[in-house]
Amino acid sequence: MRKSKFFKVFTGLAISTMLLAACNSKDAGSSTDGEKGKKDARDIDVVFIPKMTGNAFFESGNDGAQEMAKKIGFRVKYDGAPEGTVANQxxxxxxxxxxxxxxxxxxxxSSDGLNQALQKALDAGIKVVTWDSDVDPKYRSAYINQGTPDILGAMLVDMAAGQLENPNEPQQVAWFYSSPTVPDQNSWVxxxxxxxxxxxxxxxxxxxxFGEGNExxxxQKGESILHTYPDIDVIICPDSTALPAMAQAAQNKGLNKEDVVITGFASPNSMRQYLENGTIENHGLWDxxxxxxLAVYIAYHLAQGNELKVGGTVDVPELGEVKVEPNTVQGYDYEAEDSGIIVLPERIVFTKENTNDYDF
Known part of the structure; x- marks a missing residue:
């Protein structure tokens, strides 16, 4: 800010005039300061909340969150519970x-079980971002979405169908995932x-x-499916706990990918052994x-005092430019200028050939 220069004067009027000018100069400088109201990165605290702790998927998400926080200079607290329940969250x-x-x-x-708690957070001035699994969009600014229901729902089916000799023939199919109320997985299904x-x-x-997110x-549920439906052809598990459990259940029973198609979503580190020993042919996920x-950066960006508008973009270090899409891309009716969805640019199908290229 430019400082006013004071010269020695001999009249009270001159002194008063120059003091007034100095005050006006200070006010003008503040009003044009582009960083006015922005918090320093070191003063920003983001709480990163998984569905549950101890799960490879969520631990990997936290790894990315902590790396971003360290790079930019803000603080991230990983705060979850071993059991994914509404009460815990x-x-x-x-x-x-x-x-x-x-x-x-x-x-x-839960898609609606957190509404009251989130409203309390919003009333306290806390910015709310969701990732992986959304809430009612009225209670958050942005959802960091791994893929819309049409993208991920079709991906699950295509990963299974691609393993069948003739997918147009009759097939017995089972769904196996975490909960009948979890919003993301149910929208895909x-x-x-x-x-x-x-x-x-x-x-x-x-x-x-449903496996309740418990290993x-x-x-036990995976073993029950195989016992109850001995002629099952396809088991699709869009859940990072259910999929490795289902693969383990098949392995325990001496079954492999030639006997039953098992696929779904889980981290490569949790599924690599089942790809390599032939229990499964493929599975999918995103990075x-x-x-x-991305989730913690957008949370930080908002906490700095920045706005996030539908149709706008944000430059994210090392991840590039991301666009804020309207809530309608997820099938929601709720639309607001300051409530939108950022969709990750790509998803990955893991096989025995490429699984070792990834570590998360």
Missing amino acids: VQIINSAVNSGADAIAISSV DYAEKYIAEKYPNWEIVTKQ QVSL VKDQGA
Whole structure:
């Protein structure tokens, strides 16, 4: 800011005039300062909330989040619970409010169970971003989305169909994932079932099972599917706990990819052994480290006082320019200028040939 120069004068009027000019100069400088109201990166705290801790998918997301925070200079607290429940996430959100956090980035276990807690956070001035699994869009600014329901629903079906000798023939199909209420996975399955009805009308959905995001429960459910449906052809697991558990259940029973098609979404580190020993042929995901990094950066960006408008773009270090899409790309009715979705640019199908190219 330019400082006014004071010269020795001999009249009170002259002194008063120059003091007034100095004050006006200071005010003018503040009003044109482009950084006015912006918080320093070192003063910003983001709480990064997974569905549950101890899961390879969410731990990898946190790795990306911490790397981004270190690079930019803000702070990220990884705060979750071993069990993914609404009660646990409400407690974590309330803790973020009480600690004076600037923003939260959360993978929600429920599409509407967190509304009251999130409203409390918004009322406290906390910026809310979701990643991996969304909430009611009225209660967040941006959703860092791994893919829209049509993208991911079709991907799940295509990964399975590509392994069948004749996918147009009748197939017994099972869905196996975390919960009947978790918003992301249910939206993928809903679209996938429409896609199956149109493209593979001879497929029969014989069961839909849920592992509750728990490794032991998921293993038991996986074993139960194989026992109850001995002629099952395809088991699709759009869940990072259910898929490795299902593969382990098949391996325990001495089954491999020639006996039953098992595919879905999970991190490569959790599935590599099953690709290499022939239990499964493929599975999919996206780069969850990038997703975690993007989620906390957008949270930080908002906490700095920046606006995020639908149709606008944000330059993200090392990830490039991302665009804010309207909520309608996820099938929502709610539209607002300051509430939108950022879709990750790509997804990955992992096979025995490429799995060692990835480490997350």
